[in-house]
Amino acid sequence: MSIIIDTLRESALHIDSLLKDTSTSYMQSINVSGDTQLEIDVKVDTFLSEKLLNIPCVKAICSEEQEEMLYSAHTNAPYIIAYDPLDGSSLIDSNLSIGTIFGIYNEELNAKNLIASGYIIYGPRLEMIIAQEQALHYRYNGSIWRNLGALQLNTKGKINAPGGTQKHWENKHKAMIESLFAQGYRLRYSGGMVPDLHQILVKGGGLFSYPATSDAPNGKLRKLFEVFPFAFVYEKAGGFAINGTQRILDLEVAHLHESTPCFFGSQSEINLVREVYE
Template identity: 25%
Template sequence: MYNEGFPTLQELLSELGVEDNLSTLIRCLAGLTIKISGELKDFNLKHPGADSSFADKMFNSLILRDLRGNKALRMVVSEELSEPLETRRGRYAVAYDPLDGSRNIYTDGPMATVFSIHEETVFKPGHMQVAAGYAIYSFNTKLILSIKGKVYGFVLDPKTEKYILTVREIKIPDTSRVYSVNESNYAVWLKDGYRRYIDWIKENRRETEELYNFRYTGSMAVDIHKVLMEGGIFIYPGDKRRRTGKLRLLYEASPMAYIVVNAGGKASTGSQNILDVEPTEPHQKVPIVIGSKTEVDRCLKFLR
């Protein structure tokens, strides 16, 4: 059992003076991640042979079923919905990815749910988010929440089914030797600067023995979580097949950027602050360079 002096998510939101409707919405989203965590434990027993597309649709339906009845909700955008769903009842708009890294479901790899909250509409620059977060499903379930300019870390207590605050203020280390990138796309990246940066990492490793460690799980949120906690950099450039990259702005790049920047890091498209990008459509994609400020700045120098 956790230390009883550690606050729950609900207690922290109360302590921070979070407005009732926003608190209700955040707790609803957190509760949905607890349901997903439970469903994932025996997913392959209940749904043998089901593919990642089935899992994406299943967990999207689970979230949408509960979320659309929330009185605080005005608009929903999801990776699994072709167009926004508008209720026009409440004050807040939510964008979410129900199961980031869903292909890991075959191999018991880590996965995540990512969400972003705006007032009125999600079609605003990311710096106007009022909260953002993600839950990671691994040997335990963790919730990372950014609100009111800070980043908080929670762990799910399986006995009480409540999120317990374990890190009151997450700060990303400014120096690290962790890099995360899908190097299988190296030859087709649009900007040669990315290749020069990765080549520099490998040359620097040979010449100075300052070891860079490569990490890549196939779940954007999981990889960025490691960077958030340990420092380093995550990169997903545009390439010849996907000129604006693979990651969606509203429910992947923007909420993760909001979290990392509030933890003292930096997030860029390679040419622009991600939090300044104006969304134009629900599934808009952007390249991403995100992580410790020092390392992101180093990468950006290679892109100039």
């Protein structure tokens, strides 16, 4: 396991430099999720796939940018890595923070076999969260990665990060979001999963929501690459992750790119979501 984490740390430095030097123009290609790819999406995905497939304990990888699982030469290795190479890449031209999300699965791709996860955030500072027994927060200072300690959510937060196009929300979801603003919650939403969920973790609590909508009845965010890894992080930080009624990490997976509605937050906010959706 440690070799995987070390490889991801090294990869973060290279990707950070790619973001500064590589074209961010759109290509003609569309990934399996229907998103038009940027040149940087493809370049980072290619780099990560080569690095991860060379790790002796990794038998396979799957990426949001690729339709099928890729297998390594290490057929008896135990781990499968699912990752989103550049979450929020459409924010690059606005110079906002984006990230890499990863989940490490033991033997099989399902939530019960997720044994570690985390993300890298490319912002004013290069940071990384690694969740195993705890959600540990690291920052690169130009020469080494410093451990800033474990992230821990409070019982109640102050941030409201609502995803999805508002005109496609259900009335009950709209009423719930408005009720949080009426309580004094602050709107903090960039359109990037990594920076928005990271802010809630660092600030101590709140709610990130991406519900089922009329144009995306199964939600938009992918289970294996985005939702499961963040659910694992949030639970290790004392928070919660549900699809409205069920714990995220109790959900099954039918195919690699399956999506789900999702709500991440501290106890008070997730209790509210359960009341609304149950």
